[in-house]
Amino acid sequence: xxxxxxxxxxxxxxxxxxxxxxxxxxxxxxxxxxxxxxxxxxxxxxxxxxxxxxxxxxxxxxxxxxxxxxxxxxxxxxxxxxxxxxxxxxxxxxxxxxxxxxxxxxxxxxxxxxxxxxxxxxxxxxxxxxxxxxxxxxxxxxxxxxxxxxxxxxxxxxxxxxxxxxxxxxxxxxxxxxxxxxxxxxxxxxxxxxxxxxxxxxxxxxxxxxxxxxxxxxxxxxxxxxxxxxxxxxxxxxxxxxxxxxxxxxxxxxxxxxxxxxxxxxxxxxxxxxxxxxxxxxxxxxxxxxxxxxxxxxxxxxxxxxxxxxxxxxxxxxxxxxxxxxxxxxxxxxxxxxxxxxxxxxxxxxxxxxxxxxxxxxxxxxxxxxxxxxxxxxxxxxxxxxxxxxxxxxxxxxxxxxxxxxxxxxxxxxxxxxxxxxxxxxxxxxxxxxxxxxxxxxxxxxxxxxxxxxxxxxxxxxxxxxxxxxxxxxxxxxxxxxxxxxxxxxxxxxxxxxxxxxxx
Numbered sequence: 001x002x003x004x005x006x007x008x009x010x011x012x013x014x015x016x017x018x019x020x021x022x023x024x025x026x027x028x029x030x031x032x033x034x035x036x037x038x039x040x041x042x043x044x045x046x047x048x049x050x051x052x053x054x055x056x057x058x059x060x061x062x063x064x065x066x067x068x069x070x071x072x073x074x075x076x077x078x079x080x081x082x083x084x085x086x087x088x089x090x091x092x093x094x095x096x097x098x099x100x101x102x103x104x105x106x107x108x109x110x111x112x113x114x115x116x117x118x119x120x121x122x123x124x125x126x127x128x129x130x131x132x133x134x135x136x137x138x139x140x141x142x143x144x145x146x147x148x149x150x151x152x153x154x155x156x157x158x159x160x161x162x163x164x165x166x167x168x169x170x171x172x173x174x175x176x177x178x179x180x181x182x183x184x185x186x187x188x189x190x191x192x193x194x195x196x197x198x199x200x201x202x203x204x205x206x207x208x209x210x211x212x213x214x215x216x217x218x219x220x221x222x223x224x225x226x227x228x229x230x231x232x233x234x235x236x237x238x239x240x241x242x243x244x245x246x247x248x249x250x251x252x253x254x255x256x257x258x259x260x261x262x263x264x265x266x267x268x269x270x271x272x273x274x275x276x277x278x279x280x281x282x283x284x285x286x287x288x289x290x291x292x293x294x295x296x297x298x299x300x301x302x303x304x305x306x307x308x309x310x311x312x313x314x315x316x317x318x319x320x321x322x323x324x325x326x327x328x329x330x331x332x333x334x335x336x337x338x339x340x341x342x343x344x345x346x347x348x349x350x351x352x353x354x355x356x357x358x359x360x361x362x363x364x365x366x367x368x369x370x371x372x373x374x375x376x377x378x379x380x381x382x383x384x385x386x387x388x389x390x391x392x393x394x395x396x397x398x399x400x401x402x403x404x405x406x407x408x409x410x411x412x413x414x415x416x417x418x419x420x421x422x423x424x425x426x427x428x429x430x431x432x433x434x435x436x437x438x439x440x441x442x443x444x445x446x447x448x449x450x451x452x453x454x455x456x457x458x459x460x461x462x463x464x465x466x467x468x469x470x471x472x473x474x475x476x477x478x479x480x481x482x483x484x485x486x487x488x489x490x491x492x493x494x495x496x497x498x499x500x501x502x503x504x
Contacts, residue, residue: 030481034473041469049462052454061449073421075301076291078325079439082117083318086110086286087245088229090306093292095299103306108290112283120283131248131257136200141252144196157198158211162221165213170239174208174262176246176255179225179232181216184311187231190250197255208259215313226284228317229310235262242266243283250309296445304438312436319437326441328374328421371426372443422450 081089091108094100112120144150160168160177169175178194180187198210215222215230225234233246233255242265248254258265288303303321305312423443457465 024485026484027481030477030484034477037477038470038473041473042466045462045465045469049457052456055453055455057451057453058448059451061447071296072293073296074291074329075294075443076325076327076329077301077441078287078289078323079303080113080117080285080287080322080324081303081319081439082113082285082322083320084286084305085226085228085283086112086288088305088307088310088312089286089288090302090304091288091290091292092302092304092306093294093299094302095295096297097295099295099299104290104292107292108288111287111289113285113287115284117285119287131251131254133253135257136253140200140203141196144199144252147199150195150199157194158209160211160213160221161218165221166239168211169236172209172236173238174259175236176208176210176259177234177236178210178212179215179222179227179230179234180212181230181311181313182214183216184230186309186311190231193250193252193255196252197259200252200256201259204260206260208262210259219313219315222313223316227313228305229307229312231310235265237262237266298442298444300443301441302438303440305436314433314436317437319439321439328423328443369428369440369442372441373424373426374421374443374445 089110090103092100092102093104114120157178158168169177178190180190182188194210194212201208201210213221213225215227231250235242235246235258242262246255246258248258292301294301303319305317
């Protein structure tokens, strides 16, 4: 006991007797304020200690060199083309090593859009049933070949123009219309086949009439019908378009079979829930969504029109497009891992590079190019931008520079490093008549990696800051209390409040 009694001589915090201390309303208010402030400052300092401080560093990118996928990464995209249908849009990839892949179908989805941008259902090619061999007999074909009058110009099918198209189509239960141009080699090869099919259908008393629209002279009608590739064969039922456009073989056997099974085509569409009530096709645009597995070398992703059996009209191609999302990322180990990164707002701010950027074509045949420099960052890149083609023959090109980022030791739930890819963008446009308009994304990778490591403060620094915050708050509010008490300001305020309550 003597030892504990001797400790009182070392007491720096001498206690004042309670009977000489006075409790005041001002002191109570100041005490409540002090308690709230100290609690808030303590919680903020604790969160800062747990979260850590970001420390940036730059180094050569040598991440996972031994990994089987170290030399590749994913490119994710979601692009809308409001003025190009899904029929002939091709997604192509090529890189600096000479690798070229055209019209990629795997992991790519094309969604039709109407004039208001509303998504519709894709018309599968299964609606076109294949023609069995011998549907048109050899005797019928021999009769056609021997009848030379069938192939003369005087025996052309009905030629329609803008003034007669709807009236003629409305007047026939079933009709096949060939939209063509004179200079197209594919259209020229179709002429004898088309005339032969028309003759055979007539001899069979089929209910299908065949006609032709010469788009060289009826360009407005063809544009209204949504035709950009020649030849395009469309089926109509009492003047209403029956989608999709004919995609079968251009042989007499196949065209005759398709025409005679027009009712089955319509029934299949209606059974699938498709609406058949318009003169022209309603899907005027297309959204292309997908992801591509590409090599980590400079390359290009291109959206263009391609077909090995069509000729495209440049004047009808408008590649105005809106980029909803464009990102680069390594192959995630799980969906949960990728979702955790995507939900981080700080990371999203780094990778959202396309928001509200507009690229406009001011002259004809304009090409837009955008260069993306990719920086390793371990994250998805989401983006939205709107690019508009105001003139014909417009190609948009995007050049992306990609840079890698790595986040380490980031508080709770971030035990592992998270790798994302940020990119910079450079854009330009040019006009050309040498090729069809297209949209091109050129990407290049930076050899440098940006690492962001979240480091916590030392424990003694945390304790020092907590003591400083609590002690400083206590001291400052003690001064406030003394000033309020000595000047009588606090007492006057509370006396006025008591008088107001008494009057009420």
